Amino acid sequence: MAKMMTGYDAVAEAVKACDPDVIPAYPITPQTDIVERISEMVADGELTSEYVRVDSEFNAASTALGASAAGARTFTATCSQGLKLMSEPLFSASGMRLPLVLAIANRSLSAPLSIWGDHTDTFAERDGGMIQFYAEDVQEAMDNIAMAYRVAEDEEISLPALSCLDGFILTHVQEKVEPFSRKEIREFLPERSPVHTLDPSDPKTMGAYARPEHWTETRYEVHQAQLKAKDKIAEAVEEFANIFDREYGLGYNGLLETYRAEDADVLLVALGSVCGTMKYIVDEYRQRGEKIGIVRPRVYRPFPTEELCEVLEDAEAIAVVEKDISLGYQGGLAIDIKSALYSNGSRIPILNFIVGLAGRDVKKDNIKNIVEQTKELRGKLPEDIEFGKEERWEPLRTELLEDDKK
Amino acid sequence: MTDDPYKNLKISKGAVVKPRTSLVNKTGSWRSERPVVDHEKCVACGNCEKFCPDMAIKETEEGKFEVDLDYCKGCGICAEECPVKAIIMKEEEK
Amino acid sequence: MNKDKFKHGEELFCPGHRACPGCGAALTSKLVTEATGPKTILSMPTGCMEVTTTPYPESAWGISWIHNIFENSAAVAGGIETAYKSFSKRGKEGYMDYEDVNFVVLAGDGATFDIGIRSLSGMMERGHDVLYICYDNEAYMNTGIQRSSSTPIGAATTTSPAGKESFGENIHKKDMPSIAAAHGLRYVATASVAYPEDFKKKINKALETEGPKYIQVFAPCPRGWKHESKNTIDIARLAVETGLYPIFELEDGQLTNVRKIKDRKPVEEYLKAQGRFKHLFKKDGGGEVVENIQKIADMNAERIGIDK
Numbered sequence: 044m045a046k047m048m049t050g051y052d053a054v055a056e057a058v059k060a061c062d063p064d065v066i067p068a069y070p071i072t073p074q075t076d077i078v079e080r081i082s083e084m085v086a087d088g089e090l091t092s093e094y095v096r097v098d099s100e101f102n103a104a105s106t107a108l109g110a111s112a113a114g115a116r117t118f119t120a121t122c123s124q125g126l127k128l129m130s131e132p133l134f135s136a137s138g139m140r141l142p143l144v145l146a147i148a149n150r151s152l153s154a155p156l157s158i159w160g161d162h163t164d165t166f167a168e169r170d171g172g173m174i175q176f177y178a179e180d181v182q183e184a185m186d187n188i189a190m191a192y193r194v195a196e197d198e199e200i201s202l203p204a205l206s207c208l209d210g211f212i213l214t215h216v217q218e219k220v221e222p223f224s225r226k227e228i229r230e231f232l233p234e235r236s237p238v239h240t241l242d243p244s245d246p247k248t249m250g251a252y253a254r255p256e257h258w259t260e261t262r263y264e265v266h267q268a269q270l271k272a273k274d275k276i277a278e279a280v281e282e283f284a285n286i287f288d289r290e291y292g293l294g295y296n297g298l299l300e301t302y303r304a305e306d307a308d309v310l311l312v313a314l315g316s317v318c319g320t321m322k323y324i325v326d327e328y329r330q331r332g333e334k335i336g337i338v339r340p341r342v343y344r345p346f347p348t349e350e351l352c353e354v355l356e357d358a359e360a361i362a363v364v365e366k367d368i369s370l371g372y373q374g375g376l377a378i379d380i381k382s383a384l385y386s387n388g389s390r391i392p393i394l395n396f397i398v399g400l401a402g403r404d405v406k407k408d409n410i411k412n413i414v415e416q417t418k419e420l421r422g423k424l425p426e427d428i429e430f431g432k433e434e435r436w437e438p439l440r441t442e443l444l445e446d447d448k449k
Numbered sequence: 450m451t452d453d454p455y456k457n458l459k460i461s462k463g464a465v466v467k468p469r470t471s472l473v474n475k476t477g478s479w480r481s482e483r484p485v486v487d488h489e490k491c492v493a494c495g496n497c498e499k500f501c502p503d504m505a506i507k508e509t510e511e512g513k514f515e516v517d518l519d520y521c522k523g524c525g526i527c528a529e530e531c532p533v534k535a536i537i538m539k540e541e542e543k
Numbered sequence: 544m545n546k547d548k549f550k551h552g553e554e555l556f557c558p559g560h561r562a563c564p565g566c567g568a569a570l571t572s573k574l575v576t577e578a579t580g581p582k583t584i585l586s587m588p589t590g591c592m593e594v595t596t597t598p599y600p601e602s603a604w605g606i607s608w609i610h611n612i613f614e615n616s617a618a619v620a621g622g623i624e625t626a627y628k629s630f631s632k633r634g635k636e637g638y639m640d641y642e643d644v645n646f647v648v649l650a651g652d653g654a655t656f657d658i659g660i661r662s663l664s665g666m667m668e669r670g671h672d673v674l675y676i677c678y679d680n681e682a683y684m685n686t687g688i689q690r691s692s693s694t695p696i697g698a699a700t701t702t703s704p705a706g707k708e709s710f711g712e713n714i715h716k717k718d719m720p721s722i723a724a725a726h727g728l729r730y731v732a733t734a735s736v737a738y739p740e741d742f743k744k745k746i747n748k749a750l751e752t753e754g755p756k757y758i759q760v761f762a763p764c765p766r767g768w769k770h771e772s773k774n775t776i777d778i779a780r781l782a783v784e785t786g787l788y789p790i791f792e793l794e795d796g797q798l799t800n801v802r803k804i805k806d807r808k809p810v811e812e813y814l815k816a817q818g819r820f821k822h823l824f825k826k827d828g829g830g831e832v833v834e835n836i837q838k839i840a841d842m843n844a845e846r847i848g849i850d851k
Contacts, residue, residue, distance in 0.1 A: 064629040093629045098665030105615035109622025140463030239465045241584045241607040248466035248602035250610035257599050261464045454600040464599050471559030471603035499739050502569035504558045507549050517549045524564035525773030
């Protein structure tokens with residue numbers, strides 16, 4: 044039955060349904076409410092997981108990793124600086140093929156310090172072998188937890204997974220959601236069946252070091268598991284739809300969703316909650332007969348290359364709108380999309396808009412500006428965009444900049 | 450005795466390793482001196498076995514302390530710790 | 544060669560590992576497995592014993608063993624212990640009972656005193672049923688003998704070399720057993736590879752104690768300390784006999800079972816046996832440092848009561 048829930052409540056409910064064995068927890072804004080809610084569930088006996096109040100995110104990830112190696116299902120949550128602190132154990136968890144599920148309440152990275160949201164934290168972890176899901180709304184943030192477990196713990200995959208939801212914008216907003224119970228989720232998510240454990244009656248050595256003659260193949264297998272995860276996500280999304288009657292990009296293997304994109308000549312690509320605002324603007328344009336649409340990747344790693352190429356190939360101009368910047372170049376999502384499209388023979392001009400950093404509101408006017416600038420490129424080629432002008436900050440408060448930086 | 454882990458090697462998921470597979474690595478080749486036990490002098494105190502970092506000197510079923518030259522690195526601890534000087538270190542022939 | 548003669552199929556720590564000849568840490572590893580037995584899960588950080596025992600696809604270990612990274616072996620062990628606690632509570636099939644498994648860490652001094660102290664402190668504070676054993680060879684040996692906060696005064700390392708203006712390390716060794724005891728641990732002990740029975744007895748005593756426990760074992764490194772490989776045990780013994788490495792237990796914070804020394808030897812005997820201290824006997828002013836080191840031994844004797 045549908046009820047009003049905050050993002051953190053919904054994630055906590057999802058974790059309760061998935062019933063991990065071990066939950067190491069450490070506070071960080073705006074994730075804290077997730078682990079607080081879970082601690083209340085444990086305190087009230089609704090959840091019998093071992094809840095470990097660790098000393099840092101570093102040891103939250105390390106404790107989860109140890110528990111996972113023993114064979115346990117684990118959960119923890121973090122964001123921003125906390126995710127940075129987890130980075131080292133998470134990179135090694137993928138190499139050791141240990142499934143871990145984390146909720147990430149996306150938040151910017153210092154400096155300057157900011158508690159507000161953007162995607163710079165998870166983009167900085169891009170190359171670590173972790174699967175990355177991004178939710179648009181509270182319902183999806185909840186459902187992605189179950190999907191993350193199913194894919195991460197699949198014997199063929201065995202990787203860590205980050206289930207991302209925008210800090211504050213999704214964690215602290217109330218929306219109407221359909222929660223699922225432990226009983227309901229059992230059909231979708233089997234008990235974990237670990238490939239290897241540390242059972243002393245069948246001793247194994249985990250975490251051996253590899254010399255140059257073996258390392259490459261070990262990491263290649265992680266890469267293959269990432270690619271294989273696309274199939275597993277497709278299966279998970281399909282089965283989830285069958286059981287719960289909620290669909291996530293079924294036409295694109297569950298890896299991306301579209302909104303009025305079919306005949307669009309201008310497509311906006313973005314991750315997460317900002318797509319909600321974009322839909323209003325797209326509807327306005329559509330009412331005026333202008334063919335604007337949205338493509339929203341639900342998964343950033345593994346990267347949905349084929350699905351993106353398929354959905355973007357008929358556009359005349361594309362705007363990649365993202366809450367992340369790879370300082371010294373462009374936004375990470377734009378870099379990846381250009382690489383996918385242009386190596387696939389596409390000649391569509393692409394603009395990259397850096398928006399919503401550290402919680403700055405992305406307003407309707409910003410989206411309109413983005414659409415207007417992108418519309419101008421219809422019928423043009425990538426090289427028609429002046430070099431260095433393909434990446435734009437929307438908005439950039441130039442009045443705050445020293446004169447020579449404008 | 451564990452099989453040779455390099456034979457038909459396929460990278461296991463997460464590069465997990467079978468136990469006791471180091472036995473394939475015969476560290477005896479590192480040795481420049483070998484311990485020689487004088488069984489007449491030996492009082493079977495077991496110091497040599499106790500202090501060996503390489504599990505390369507042991508009391509066999511015949512009740513004798515013998516050196517496993519496959520693995521002995523020739524560190525000389527056994528000779529040094531023998532209370533009756535029943536072990537001498539002898540230079541390996543080159 | 545008939546392998547069965549040497550029972551290599553039964554060992555929990557096997558030959559073929561690549562530790563240097565005379566390695567005190569390798570001897571420690573053997574003694575640890577002999578004491579814990581097979582129902583043990585050992586967590587080990589990056590370091591000498593990790594790289595010398597597990598070059599893929601080889602492993603010297605006959606027990607369940609895990610390495611993750613340099614600074615988190617205490618948290619990894621805590622995670623494993625918590626998982627077993629959960630399995631037993633939930634009646635999960637296919638796992639040994641929580642009460643039957645020994646959860647143990649074996650880590651070097653760099654991973655313990657320095658980079659892993661957050662993990663260790665957290666594990667101890669939370670009361671995980673984990674035995675943390677530190678093999679103390681007083682420097683970062685795996686990276687080539689750099690000083691750690693366990694390196695003693697006067698020791699030359701590659702980052703605390705002796706020189707015109709230097710007598711080697713000039714900062715006191717961190718007092719880790721006291722730090723462990725300050726966490727309220729019921730059992731803390733020091734030991735030495737020179738006294739294997741004592742060390743193994745302490746491991747068993749620790750494993751019988753519920754909650755976190757800490758043992759620090761003195762484990763000479765011939766390469767790093769610049770002594771002959773055959774002298775590993777001699778030097779370990781001298782460290783105790785001079786009063787520089789006191790052997791004791793701290794039970795519920797109370798000092799117990801101090802290894803008493805009759806006629807403590809002068810520290811020169813210990814220092815002269817190792818190349819890492821040789822500058823103290825060659826350089827003007829070295830005598831003063833030796834005197835200071837003697838004072839450390841005297842202070843240990845007074846504080847811990849090691850004189851017979």
